[in-house]
Amino acid sequence: MTDAASKPDLLTQHKISVLLIDDQAMVGEAVRRMLADEEDIDFHFVSDPTKAIPTAEALQPTVILQDLVMPEIDGMTMVRFMRVNSKLKDIPLIVLSTKEEATTKAEAFALGANDYLVKLPDRIELLARIRYHSKGYINLLQRNEAYRQLLESRDELRKELAVAADYVTSLLPAPVREGEVIADWRFIPSASLGGDSFGYHWLDDDHFAMYLLDVCDHGVGSALLSVSAMNVLRSQTLPDTDFLKPEMVLEALNNSFQMEQQNNLYFTMWYGVYCKSERTLTFSSGGHPPALLVSGGTAQQLRTPGMIVGGMPDMTYVSKSVPVEPGARFFLYSDGVYELRKVSDGKMWEFDGFASFMAATEGPLGTPIDQLIEYTRTLQGGEMYEDDFSMVEFVFN
Template identity: 65%
Template sequence: MPPEQTKADSALTQHAITVLLIDDQAMVAEAVRRMLASDEDIIFHYCQDPTKAVHVATEIGPTVILQDLVMPEIDGLTLVRFFRAHPRLRDVPLIVLSTKEEATTKAEAFALGANDYLVKLPDRIELIARIRYHSKAYINLLQRNEAYEALVKSQQILSAQIQRAAEYVTSLLPLPILDGAITTRWRFVPSAELGGDSFGYHWIDEDHFAIYLLDVCDHGVGPALLSVSALNVLRSQSLPNTDFRKPGRVLAALNDTFQMENQNDLYFTIWYGVFNRATGELKYASAGHPPALLVCASGEVAELKTPNIMIGGLPGVEYKSASVTLELPTRLYIYSDGVYEVRKPDGEMWTFDEFKGYLLDLQGAESEIDQLYDHVRRMNQGDTLEDDFSMLTANFR
């Protein structure tokens, strides 16, 4: 959207105080015109024919209507009904004018939707005060409605941008590997506001297989773009002077490249691992990220995590790595915290241990990630989670 259009859309209309008098007596109109003449910010319009009053009102858009109750052709109270039934005029303040101070007439006028009642001709000071009072309230209503419409439009534009960004992130994710010594499956469900999750895996060389998942703080298009930038760096192995077979070195290079002071104060967490199929060793490093879960054939479960700070916090940080020799076959689970940081129906947060236990009960099922997602969504009691749901599994045989 062009900047000038955005600026125009965000500005509220400055409505002038506009008075429409409906009265069959021209002498009354002239008297009211003279009362208002010295107040230059008040625009005065007059309609002598009550049968044309609704049409005239829709054309000029008054901020207040002054209307006589006794007129030929149309009864004043009937005209009040017409105004209150009209979609463009129903909220315009209506001050009825009468020659008599009658309680029953007042009551009926108010019951039909009149905002005020004056015996004509009123004192000039009182008339202007009431015109200003009712016009101010109506202008505030118009501007509130404009602000709401602008907000809805802005939210629709933002929602469309987020949807396009989510589709772009999804398009960059790798296809599942369904055959071979290493197979993978994954599930990525963006939140309504789009978190900063992304992940990938690829062969570095014929022996080393890299697998990783990262999560940028905050939500929206900005975090998604940072996530994609980091993902592309890992996929293309474009970090300078970096051996991508060494997880600690990779995280240190990411940290130096994506310092948060240069990324709109955004940082990210990551889990990065490299499997050597010749030796069966899995080297890994994590930076503020939830631990990966390693489930061995014996049923033993290990939490793979290293004590490193998130990426982008401080320059020149040395990132520690660790390693484990896999007992094949083995299954590895990598995920973001949006998978388990979910509020249960009782208001309590689902704990990591509860998540871990539920996942292990599903372990081995072909649709385990889908079952986990369905369970989380039921707990959340809604189709959309507060954060991205990102999980991938790798089976090593």
């Protein structure tokens, strides 16, 4: 995203433009001569006060010099008109008067004038005040322009992130409602879109693979990396890799997605294989939060020691196996589901509190995740999560 405020060369360059409103032609000529040798200043003069406002709207000067004593219209009334006009209200206004009167000055300032000069002022003083007020107004114009560009850039970024989030969601597997292993999930992308993705599928008639990864950063780049890793897992295209062995999968991913080749992005990973004939779950993880195997109201944390994926080449990972009871629930998730700040005291929610909450959930497939979403939104005092919310629930029948 381009930060327009940090790149002034991308902003409109405004030339100093002076509009003098005075019914006396001799005053107009005198001021014109004062400014004639200043190449950075454009001078404009209007002697008919009835044409002052439309002329100012058309010219959009960087400073207006206005006489207080004119026929047909009172100078103070003109100041008031200038300040209620949406196109002119911010343009610096210097009133010109033939008298140095405190009460007149006070009234002019109260109505919105920026400065007060007794005409005709000294040339040096007039130039100084024109440049001073014009510089402030030009800075305001450029600041407003930079802000508009920033908003436009953010809108474009939001559109890009929304498209990327839809793309990631389209690649996620469909829920499974029947069979030896059933599954359901919830994916709520954060406003900045993290790098979460997950998947599951049968490797053969007896082995079911499940995995979730979380890229370290946010944005479209992180989402694309996560999709790339998920695609090689789904298509089983990692070279010399036995996908029945989780430690081999993580080692192959680590060597294939080194961070120096991925814009310094890496990811955490949990990969497991369920063997239905033996009712065992074999798994390996790299820097990822422990998965939760819930049975009998107790949540068993499943994690192996292992470094982040992509951090260093030739890393070694290990696997573990655990038995799976019939009807056991299994939760695979990213840290965005529990790393949140409680609105009640501003402290982070403890992982143990999260694990205990999941162990106590019940209901049909998918209901525990919905219960977690409802609880955490109340806990943090809002619906949006700072990081992606990704959780998959499996039930082993």
